[in-house]
Amino acid sequence: MWREIKRPPVSAQQAAFLRRLKLRRYTIYTIQILLLVGFFLLWEVAARKGWVDAFLFSQPTEIWATAVEMAENGMLWKHIGVTLAETVAGFVLGTILGTLTAILLWWNRMISDVAEPYLVVLNALPKTALAPIIIVWLGNGKTSIIVVALLTSVIVTIMTVLNGFLQTDEEKIKLIRIFGGGKWQILKKVVFPANIPCMVNALKINVGLSFVGVIVGEFLVAQAGLGFLIIYGSQVFKLSWVLMSVVILSILAALLYEAINLLEKRILKKRL
Amino acid sequence: MRPMLSLLDVTLSYHSLSGETKAVSHLSFSVEEGEFVTIVGPSGCGKSSILSMLAGLIPPSSGSLSVNGNIGYMLQKDHLLEWRTIRRNAQLGLELQGKLTPENIAFVDHMLDQYGLGDFKDRFPSELSGGMRQRAALIRTLAVRPDILLLDEPFSALDYQTRLSVADEIGTIIRKEGKTALLVSHDISEAISLSDRVIVLSGRPARLKKSTPFPFPWKTAPP
Numbered sequence: 001m002w003r004e005i006k007r008p009p010v011s012a013q014q015a016a017f018l019r020r021l022k023l024r025r026y027t028i029y030t031i032q033i034l035l036l037v038g039f040f041l042l043w044e045v046a047a048r049k050g051w052v053d054a055f056l057f058s059q060p061t062e063i064w065a066t067a068v069e070m071a072e073n074g075m076l077w078k079h080i081g082v083t084l085a086e087t088v089a090g091f092v093l094g095t096i097l098g099t100l101t102a103i104l105l106w107w108n109r110m111i112s113d114v115a116e117p118y119l120v121v122l123n124a125l126p127k128t129a130l131a132p133i134i135i136v137w138l139g140n141g142k143t144s145i146i147v148v149a150l151l152t153s154v155i156v157t158i159m160t161v162l163n164g165f166l167q168t169d170e171e172k173i174k175l176i177r178i179f180g181g182g183k184w185q186i187l188k189k190v191v192f193p194a195n196i197p198c199m200v201n202a203l204k205i206n207v208g209l210s211f212v213g214v215i216v217g218e219f220l221v222a223q224a225g226l227g228f229l230i231i232y233g234s235q236v237f238k239l240s241w242v243l244m245s246v247v248i249l250s251i252l253a254a255l256l257y258e259a260i261n262l263l264e265k266r267i268l269k270k271r272l
Numbered sequence: 273m274r275p276m277l278s279l280l281d282v283t284l285s286y287h288s289l290s291g292e293t294k295a296v297s298h299l300s301f302s303v304e305e306g307e308f309v310t311i312v313g314p315s316g317c318g319k320s321s322i323l324s325m326l327a328g329l330i331p332p333s334s335g336s337l338s339v340n341g342n343i344g345y346m347l348q349k350d351h352l353l354e355w356r357t358i359r360r361n362a363q364l365g366l367e368l369q370g371k372l373t374p375e376n377i378a379f380v381d382h383m384l385d386q387y388g389l390g391d392f393k394d395r396f397p398s399e400l401s402g403g404m405r406q407r408a409a410l411i412r413t414l415a416v417r418p419d420i421l422l423l424d425e426p427f428s429a430l431d432y433q434t435r436l437s438v439a440d441e442i443g444t445i446i447r448k449e450g451k452t453a454l455l456v457s458h459d460i461s462e463a464i465s466l467s468d469r470v471i472v473l474s475g476r477p478a479r480l481k482k483s484t485p486f487p488f489p490w491k492t493a494p495p
Contacts, residue, residue, distance in 0.1 A: 171351055178327055178345040179368040179416065189368070193355050 058240040063247065066240045079245075082225040083214055084252060086142060090149025090210035095203050097150065098157025105158070106165040106191065107183065123159055127152040128216040140221050149213030153206035160205070164198035165191050200264045207256045211249065274340065276420050276452045277326060278302035282335035283477075284321055295321045297477035298335070303420075303454055308446065310455040310463035313473030313481075319456040322478070323422045326454070341452075344418025346426045350409035352397035358408050359384065359393040365416040376415065383411045387445065402430050403438045410442055414449060421446060423455040427462070439466060 010018075040060045046052045047059035054062075070076035105112035131148045138144040168191045176186045218227025226245040233241030284296040295318035303309045311319050324330045325337055327345045352361045362380045366372045384393055387407050389400075397405055406426060413421065426442065427435045443466045446453050457463050463470045464486050472482040 169351070171347055171349065172353070174329065175347060175351050175364075176368060177329055178343075178347075179365040181368040185368055189364070190353065193353070196355075 055237075056239060058243045062240045063244045067244050067248075070244075076248075079224060079226050079229050080248060080252070082142075083218065083227065083249075086145050086149060086214045086217070086225065087207070087210045087252075087256070089146045090213055091153055091203065091206035093146070094150045094153030094206050094210060095157055095199065098154045098202065099161050099199055101154070101158045102161035102165060103187065105162050106187075112162065119155060119159060122155045127155070128212065131213075131216050131220055135217075135220055140223070145214055145217030145221055145225075148217040149210040152213035153209040156209065157202045157206060160202045161195065161199055164195040168194050196267060197264075200260065200267065204257065204260050204264075207253065207260060211253060215249070274305060275302035275338075276305050276307075276340050277454060278338050279322070279326075280336045280338075282322075282325065282332045282337060284318070284325060284330070285333045294477035296325075296332075297479050299473075299478060299480055300335075301471055301480060301483065303452060305452055306450060307469065308443075308453045308455070308467040309469045309471060310457055310467040311471045311473060312457055312460055312463045313478060314475045315458050317473055317476045318478035319458075319473065320424050323424050323454070323456055326422055339420065341419030342416065343420050343422060344413040344416060344451075345422045346409060346413050346424065348425045348428055350397070350402075350405040352405055352408055352412075354397055357394050357396060358389060358400070361397065362408055362411045362415055364412055369416060371416065380411065380415045383414060384408075387411060387441075401434070403434045403441070406430065406438050407441065410445060414445075414451075419452060421451050421453040423453060425457055426455075428458075 044060045047054040134147050135144045172190045173186050176190055215227040218225040219231045222228050226249055229245045230242050280300050282299045286293045313319050325332050327343050366376050384390055427439045430438055469485045474481050
């Protein structure tokens with residue numbers, strides 16, 4: 001009486017289609033890697049042949065030598081550790097605080113309507129403009145840098161997550177109310193789980209924003225971290241320090257982004 | 273027989289910035305125990321509002337409603353939560369009402385088995401066909417053991433062929449479980465084939481136009 005779902009077997013055409021798809025993916029990977037290698041190669045050659053001034057542009061081999069030297073005396077790890085810790089603290093706190101605020105604003109529409117124009121203005125405001133004030137208030141240290149990083153990501157998180165909450169299917173909320181569920185249960189059973197992809201997305205955006213906050217903070221506070229290395233290196237004309245820091249920052253950003261991608265896959269697989 | 277549901281001179285108005293809209297006007301009717309009644313009327317005439325009032329989601333502007341028993345409400349779409357398995361979806365109502373006892377869990381599993389979803393308990397809604405999803409939604413409604421079922425065009429989101437078979441299936445299940453049912457529909461043939469009595473409403477604001485019994489014998493004794 002009841003119909004069953006049947007899984008179709010993989011035909012020859014389907015297999016060919018999948019193979020083509022795979023081939024295309026590998027081609028893309030290859031080109032991407034070649035571009036990267038080509039860029040560094042061209043840079044090295046340009047510096048050696050004198051097409052660009054090696055003193056101002058440095059060169060990959062020198063950057064590598066600097067990195068090896070700093071890795072051996074432990075300086076590199078210290079700076080990376082500081083920046084990474086501050087960034088992670090910034091985007092994790094920014095996402096959590098932003099989500100909690102979004103929950104509050106969703107819970108009470110009066111508060112959210114009152115807050116709306118302020119949120120819009122704060123969102124448009126470059127948060128790094130607040131960095132000097134934060135440093136004056138909270139002192140010349142890590143706390144200030146983390147707060148700056150948090151500020152860069154918290155407002156956009158509030159807006160993104162609140163928007164997601166408000167767009168939750170009204171009929172699904174009605175479903176909870178039909179079973180006698182109140183606001184807390186609407187949040188717990190529908191609004192929050194339905195918006196987990198939205199929150200993970202906010203987390204992804206916040207990785208980038210938090211890096212901006214941390215680097216600007218380190219420029220100003222100047223004690224440790226890759227931001228410090230960049231500003232110090234440029235002041236004493238050690239361009240290989242500056243460029244090494246930038247390269248490491250790119251690698252860190254990519255790794256963090258990838259880590260969140262993995263987290264996303266795990267969460268979406270498990271659900272709630 | 274006692275009336276399970278009754279409306280007495282019920283009026284409902286919606287308020288918005290652009291003005292007041294009358295959805296229901298001086299409506300009175302009642303549904304007896306074990307009866308399957310369908311309300312038909314043109315689209316947007318306020319039929320769904322009647323169900324929302326009966327479910328206690330919105331209060332009437334004037335008049336009175338009485339409901340003798342627990343309400344189960346089926347919406348137009350199945351609204352299965354995509355992140356829950358079919359079993360966890362079917363348990364949702366129990367969970368919300370704090371009735372997730374081993375006995376009730378067994379009851380849900382039994383219904384899933386009985387209504388052909390036994391092999392899909394641990395699947396996600398996206399893996400099921402429209403008809404199967406609607407059946408899972410019905411089990412979710414029946415899990416809290418309602419005395420009265422309110423059905424808000426539960427077949428309208430399905431394609432025609434699925435719709436016929438699902439309407440038939442769900443009608444059979446409701447009769448088998450001996451529930452009182454109030455169905456809202458704009459499909460007159462569906463109304464006649466499923467119910468004991470059809471209530472016809474006018475366009476907005478909804479008024480009672482006619483109440484016609486259709487006591488076809490095949491409904492109570494399946495062919």
